[in-house]
Amino acid sequence: MRARTYKPDAKRSRRLRKKLRLGEFQELGFSCPVTLVGVLSEEANDALLDRFLAEAIEANNLAFGGGWDYNYIVRWEYRESVSEEVRQKVIDWLRAQPEIKDVHPSPLTDAWHGHDE
Template sequence: MTTQRSRRLRKKLRVDEFQEMGFDFSVELKQPLDESQADALVDAFLDEVVIPRGLEFGGWINGGFICKAGRGSATDADREAVADWFKARAEVSDANVSPLVDAWH
């Protein structure tokens, strides 16, 4: 049975045309990093990928969740940019990025 909701309610619930997508990522490092190296890698990730693409990132360098800052959805291009950035780093042995998933439900 289909539930009919008003546009206002669909927007509030972030469903249908207001659905927002994000993705998980996981990273395996070649060797453990000390705190300053991990901080430098996270800062570089934020400065080179997350902020320029208008994304938000929750987690740490070994994995987390990424979605669009504000309203909207992350894109497949965002997924590819994150995966490519991690794979290009000397500190990283493997990086996996999940398909887009609903960021709210």
């Protein structure tokens, strides 16, 4: 079965754009893989992840899926996008952590229809 692709320039009704989360209903998110300084113990990794979730994700009303090397971050609220300001807050928080060597953030991308757009 072929995956459906959605042409951004196709004419659609407002109801359909909302249902497909296109146009004015598009939702944006981003990925932010990191390189750790070294191999962390299980306790140190859990502590870093707990701090990240509490201070960078939940504090900004975001949702996080994945791990350190592959992840995606979106808004927790229904039908809202991550703003550039909030994206930068998460990146700054990650860069401030001594356990993290490098941060590789993506630009804001379409959270529903692929990360290549």
